[in-house]
Amino acid sequence: MKESQLVKGNVALAEAAIQAGCRYYFGYPITPQNDIPEYLSEHLPKQSGVFIQAESEIASINMVMGAAATGARAMTSSSGPGISLMQEAMSYMAGSEIPCLVVNVMRCGPGLGGISPTQGDYFQATRGGGHGDYYNIVLAPASVQEMFDLTMKAFDLADKYRNPAMILADAILGQMKEPAILEPREPVRTSAKPWAITGAADRKPQYLKTLYLSDGEQEAHNLELMRKYDVIRDKEVLCEAKNLEGAELLVVAFGTASRIVKTAMNMAREEGIRIGLIRPITLFPFPSKAILEASEQIPKVLVVEMNTGQMLIDVQVSAHKSAGIFFYGRPGGGVPTPEEVLVEIKRSLHATAGIQASKNSVG
Amino acid sequence: MPQQVFKRPRTLSDKPTHFCPGCTHGTAHRLVAEAIDHFGVQEKTIGVACVGCAVFMYDYFNVDVIEAPHGRAPAVATGVKRARPDRIVFTYQGDGDLAAIGTSEIIHTANRGENITVVFVNNTVYGMTGGQMAPTTMLGQQTTTTPYGRDFRTDGYPIRMAEMLATLEGVAYSARVSLHNAKAVLNAKKAIRKAFEMQVNEMGFSLVEVLSACHTNWRVSPLEGQKKVEEEMIPYFPLGVFKERTGKDFL
Ligand SMILES: Cc1ncc(C[n+]2csc(CCOP(=O)(O)OP(=O)(O)O)c2C)c(N)n1
Numbered sequence: 202m203k204e205s206q207l208v209k210g211n212v213a214l215a216e217a218a219i220q221a222g223c224r225y226y227f228g229y230p231i232t233p234q235n236d237i238p239e240y241l242s243e244h245l246p247k248q249s250g251v252f253i254q255a256e257s258e259i260a261s262i263n264m265v266m267g268a269a270a271t272g273a274r275a276m277t278s279s280s281g282p283g284i285s286l287m288q289e290a291m292s293y294m295a296g297s298e299i300p301c302l303v304v305n306v307m308r309c310g311p312g313l314g315g316i317s318p319t320q321g322d323y324f325q326a327t328r329g330g331g332h333g334d335y336y337n338i339v340l341a342p343a344s345v346q347e348m349f350d351l352t353m354k355a356f357d358l359a360d361k362y363r364n365p366a367m368i369l370a371d372a373i374l375g376q377m378k379e380p381a382i383l384e385p386r387e388p389v390r391t392s393a394k395p396w397a398i399t400g401a402a403d404r405k406p407q408y409l410k411t412l413y414l415s416d417g418e419q420e421a422h423n424l425e426l427m428r429k430y431d432v433i434r435d436k437e438v439l440c441e442a443k444n445l446e447g448a449e450l451l452v453v454a455f456g457t458a459s460r461i462v463k464t465a466m467n468m469a470r471e472e473g474i475r476i477g478l479i480r481p482i483t484l485f486p487f488p489s490k491a492i493l494e495a496s497e498q499i500p501k502v503l504v505v506e507m508n509t510g511q512m513l514i515d516v517q518v519s520a521h522k523s524a525g526i527f528f529y530g531r532p533g534g535g536v537p538t539p540e541e542v543l544v545e546i547k548r549s550l551h552a553t554a555g556i557q558a559s560k561n562s563v564g
Numbered sequence: 565m566p567q568q569v570f571k572r573p574r575t576l577s578d579k580p581t582h583f584c585p586g587c588t589h590g591t592a593h594r595l596v597a598e599a600i601d602h603f604g605v606q607e608k609t610i611g612v613a614c615v616g617c618a619v620f621m622y623d624y625f626n627v628d629v630i631e632a633p634h635g636r637a638p639a640v641a642t643g644v645k646r647a648r649p650d651r652i653v654f655t656y657q658g659d660g661d662l663a664a665i666g667t668s669e670i671i672h673t674a675n676r677g678e679n680i681t682v683v684f685v686n687n688t689v690y691g692m693t694g695g696q697m698a699p700t701t702m703l704g705q706q707t708t709t710t711p712y713g714r715d716f717r718t719d720g721y722p723i724r725m726a727e728m729l730a731t732l733e734g735v736a737y738s739a740r741v742s743l744h745n746a747k748a749v750l751n752a753k754k755a756i757r758k759a760f761e762m763q764v765n766e767m768g769f770s771l772v773e774v775l776s777a778c779h780t781n782w783r784v785s786p787l788e789g790q791k792k793v794e795e796e797m798i799p800y801f802p803l804g805v806f807k808e809r810t811g812k813d814f815l
Contacts (some may be wrong), residue, residue, distance in 0.1 A: 223645055251646045255639070256672035263636040263669070267612070267643020270630045271651075275643065289633050297631065398628040398644070400608040400651050408622035408629040410613075 203384040210348040211375040213234035214304060214368065215244070216383050217352035218276055222391055223302070224250035227264035227273035229257055229283060232316045233372040234306035237278040258283035262290040262303070267300045269294070270409055272397030274356055280305035281314055284322065284330070291365050292331030295426070296411035300359035302352070303337070304368045304374040309533050317534030318371040318457055323511035326369045327485045334423050336430050338366040338437070339484040341455045345379035351482070355387055360392055362433055369484060371507070373457045373536075379486070430486075439482035440491050448477030450550055451499040451524075453492060453516050458505050458537065465542035476546060481512070482540045489519035496524040501550045505542055506530045527552065570795065573597035575606045579623050586786025588743040588776040589617055589685060593624050595753050596656065596683055599760040600627070609652040612637045614666075616658035617691040635666025638673035641680045650761050652763055654681040660690040663699040663725050670729070677734030677768040681759045684725060684771055687778035695781025699723045702796060707781070722800060726773040730806035736768035739805040742775040744793040746801075755805070767809055775801055 215237045218226070224240045232242055238254065245252045251268070255261040261277045268275035279287065284305045294301055307322045307418075309315040329335045338358045342507040352368055406483035413419035441459075444466070445451070454462040459480040466476045475481050477499055481488050496502050502524050504513045509532045517526055529545035572578060575597035583589045600609050606627060612623040615634035622629035632640040637655035645653045662670050662684050670682070689707055690696040696709040700722050704713040714722075730738040737759050741752035752774060759770035775797050777789030784792065 224645070227643065245647060252675040253642070253646065253676075256668055258583065259636065260639040260642075260669050260672065263632065263639035264643035264646070266632070267630065267645075268647040269643070270640075271610075271644055271647040273647045275647070290636065293631075293633050398610055398630050399648065400610055401626070401628050402607040406622070406626050406628050408631070410622065410629075410631040 203380045203382050205380040207378050208345060208381050208383065209376060209378050210345045210370065211306065212240050213345045213349040213381050213383060214352045214370070215240035217349040218302070218356075219244055219248060220383070220385055220389065221274060221353045221356040222389055222447055223274040223276050223356060224248060225265070225268040225273050226277065227250070227253045227255050227261040227268070227275070228277045228279065228457060229255050229261050230304070231280045231283045233308060233375050234278050234280050234304065235373070237304065259284040259290070262287035265301045266290055266294055266299055268400045272399060274360070274426060276302035276304065278306065280306050281308040281310050281322065284325065290333060292329070292333050293411050294365050295329070295335035295337070296333060297362035297409040298425045299409060300363050300367065301365050302355050302359060303365055304370070307369065307371045315534045315544055316372055318373040318507060318536055319532065320371060320456060320458060320507040320511070321532060322369065323484065323508060325507070326367055327487070327515070329393065335426060336485050337352070338362065338364055338433060339369055340366065340483050341369045342374055343456050343459050343480065345374070345377065346381040348374060349381055349383055350386060350392035353389070357390065358437060359400035360394070363427060364429070367516050369456070371457050433477055434486040437483060438486045440489045441478070441480040441482060442486035442491060442495070443478040443480070444475065445477035445495050445499065448475045449501070450474070450544070450546060451477045451479060451495050451502045452505060453479050453481070453502060453512070454505040455484060455512060458507050461539055462505050464539035464540055465546060468539055468543050469546055474546065474550065484512070487515050487519065489515070492516060492519040493521055496520040501525045501527065501549055503527045503529065505537065505545070507536065508532045525552065573601045575600040575609070575626050577624050577626055581624060582620060583617065584780045586779055586789070591743045591749060592683065592685055592776065593804050595749070595756045596654070598753060599624060599757045600652070603760055603764050605652045605764070608650065609654070610648070611812050612641045612644065612653065612655040613659040614655065614657040618656050618658060618685065619692070621656055635661050635664070636669055637661065637667040638666065638678070638680070638682065642673055642676070642678050645678055645680050649679070650806055652760065654683060654760070656683045657685070658685045658691065659688065659698045659700040660683070663723050670725070670813070671732070671795055674729050674769045674771070675732045675734045677736070679763055679766055680767070681763045682771040683756065684727070684773045685776050686773050687776040688722070688797065689778050689781045691778050691781055695778070702800060724801060727806050729771055734769050735771070735807050736809040737762045737770035737805070738807045740773040740775065740801060742765050742793055742798060742803055744777070744790040751803070751804070755806065762809070767812060
């Protein structure tokens, strides 16, 4: 087994892509994810891979579409405005069922926004982001190790379901260094892709398209996609559940916010307050069942995010109807401190009201 | 023994086209299919369809096809070709697709010298969406969004893509042809074949701009449409070869 090494999150992610067999990267520079293209521009050519710095994120994602359509593993990475520019092609890929990996190391918004850590793109990532009735598979790492592991996983899921997968990270996860083992947990599987566009040599010509004009054709296609999303919801949910037994309050947080919550949980325990945590690792599919079951036992739920309340909506939809739901969030690069989270934990515990999302952001 | 002297190219399907009767998209399709047949590369050709009247490319060409978002075919083709450099990759794009929304992609794909072939059909309008102004619409030409005729003061000038792209180092071949009469079609056939030859010989990016009538949206008969191509379009969009690389003379 490989030794653990001190490595940046973005680099761990880029290395995972190579180890997952991705040989095609297309991207356009934007902070805070530049380490990814920089690493891949150095290492992909050594693997006979292709690195193109495209003229825009629109071109990048469309190049990804072309390479992935031939059956190759292909990816791009970007942040905020760049991810917005990719949405049309991601919708096409969801529609024509072309797998790929899109990495969003989030930056603030709306607009150009700052580059500090934030989770403001939760809606964009989990609601498809582009036009039409579709979803991306969304994975939210919370450590450098997970930047590696979930990137490998994302390629597998994308291929398995012929769907775009997204890693939703932030500047802390991208930029910080942590010890991590850069080695696959399981051997890398590459499956046959009989649907790929490779030239009609020993078979009839085939195509990848999204336009359906005959009566009922589009509806049938959408229903087919819906069934696929249902299977994903059924089979691929990942979440971390911690200290749920006997907890007085359930906290739900993902990514960087979940790390801060864990520190606050320890502080709470020292004061004799028992906190449980559910950390969604897949944001789509969302761990609705885990949250429902936990919130049946634990009457109060606090959602902590680095935004003004986006995953909150999914928790509200998932949680047991008897649960009181509270929210604490800091948007726009504001990173909650464990002390702030502890205050919110206590406030939620002492509150008597039922469902409320008290948007006490900056104190 | 009677000898067959004319037949449908293998690469062309026998599906009746959805194009308006008299539209030259069909002729352009045939010339592309003939070129693919000529080089015997049908089994390894991948077409990239644009959004426009030619979106149904997979119905007419017996090759693998991927449909690109509006204007992005050159980027999609770049991805395909980089992943499968031994395949023959072509895009087939309209003037709204290539010269308006997809300007960035065509310029940079050409500039990178991607070894692909682009067939660019210039019919001066957005055919599929009902005849709106295109970047190639002639000055004074009435369209559904230039009801008073295109005015350079508000809409600028018709853009000459074949000439513009010929200035880029990455381009191996750039030509403009027309389909308004038999002689023009024969010339177009040569140019399209040449463009594919460039790709087969790995010379870099090749493009053929094909002047085409859209008589439906021009509100004229097919014959009047061909006349307009000859008398109005060609004087502004001159036919010819604007660049032809003879060796792999990369800088
Ligand atoms: C992003 C986007 N914008 C607009 C459209 C609508 N649209 C479809 S085809 C088309 C124009 C096609 O015109 P052209 O490229 O000249 O091809 P033609 O139909 O004339 O062959 C437009 C604007 C679209 N499909 N996608």
